[in-house]
Amino acid sequence: MPVNRAGPVRLGVLGCADIAWRRTLPAVLAEPRLRLVAVASRDGRRAQRFADRFGAAPVTGYDRLLDRDDIDAVYVPLPAGLLPRWVDAALAAGRHVLAEKPLGRTGAEAHDLVARAAARDLVLMENNAFQLHPQHDAVRRLVAAGEIGPLRTVTSVFGIPPLPPEDVRYRPELGGGALLDLGFYPLRAAQMFLGPDLRVVGAHLHPGPSGVDVAGSALLAAPDGAEAAVSFGFGHAYRNAYELWGGEGRLVLERAFTPPPEHRPVLSLHDANGARQRTLRSHHQFAALVADFADAVTTRRSLRQHHEEVIGRAALAEAVRRHAGVEVR
Structure with a gap:
């Protein structure tokens, strides 16, 4: 000790x-x-x-x-x-x-x-680490200011190209699978903007040759009627992003989860006046x-708040697996 x-x-x-x-x-x-x-x-x-x-x-x-x-x-x-x-x-x-x-x-x-x-x-x-990047605070401020009107839908994705066959994320005995790896991010993004009380109303997990899920998606509902659609997988062109769609416009953030330290995020706002972009400052989220x-x-x-988020995110991933008919080990 x-x-x-x-x-x-x-x-x-x-x-x-x-x-x-x-x-x-x-x-x-x-x-x-x-x-x-x-x-x-x-x-x-x-x-x-x-x-x-x-x-x-x-x-x-x-x-x-x-x-x-x-x-x-x-x-x-x-x-x-x-x-x-x-x-x-x-x-x-x-x-x-x-x-x-x-x-x-x-x-x-x-x-x-x-x-x-x-x-x-x-x-x-x-x-x-991804939650500590100030780009998400910039998004929250715009939503709170009513720039897109009432938030109706969150769409979030994280996909990467296929991994080498020996990668540990393909091994069921090590808890592999896309949901527990990539799915963590879009599920957490949905909770960030729609709150902790999301209900799974639809889910699909696609199994790979080893038996672990290599791709999946879920539809989530918030108590106020807003919804989230999330997708993730190991066989995609690389992308991680989210879009917030409101009653009067939408916000799009690319490289939402894994921006390099030198990357200056570009936040796109689309509304009745057209499209405009805001370039944000870079940030080292691992630092x-x-x-x-x-x-x-x-x-x-x-x-306490961090622990509540950790437990809530784990419970949400568990609910996705159950709704998809996959045993939670």
Whole structure:
């Protein structure tokens, strides 16, 4: 169990995922309130590769990293099927946790992990980097100002080209599938703009050769009659975007979920006066993510709203699976 100490939060990593290599760990190195100490993998060579690049100690085996006494917090970029076990193990070892999504595959699973973190007075945060980008605040301000009239429909999509056959997202034993990976984003976007009480009124999940869903869509209804249509999949031309359609116009945001740090988002407004565009400022959403985690650990601020969103998103994905006739494991 690490002791309380002044200075940066000492961070360990459980897993050598691509997202850690490309986005999260470079952001960690730039965050002064975090210090990367060790990186663990079941494969010692992978751990060494990450350790060499990011200046950390390599560790073979996740348990061995959690046994170290120089770790205050862990980042867990593991597949969906492994996340609950190792997030729980990290919490049991007294570590604060930043986890990749989905933190829970079901609402109950997410609720249990949140409750365990609260009982141990530990920070538990799901990767919500896309929500930290100020482009979404710009959209909210325009909607609140009545630029498109009453919001009627949210349409949101995230699709990527087919993955290599060996990709972990095709493996059912690791919790693979498009819904828990890409579907996370359009479902969360629907909740951002229509509220948490969405009801699934239609859903379809298309299975691939391995049995996991490789594409899907869902129709959601809000209590006030507004609706959302979401689509996602591994066999598409790359796109991630959402459109808000109101009584008097519509707003369209491309690269809504994965804008590079240097990208300046372009928000399109279409109404009776024609089409016009607003170019927004760039933002490093992964830098914002690790800064948010460091702040939560050092200040112990309440994460109640974040936890409610995590549980609600997991429950919504669970409802999509059930409505599509797919067993929730």
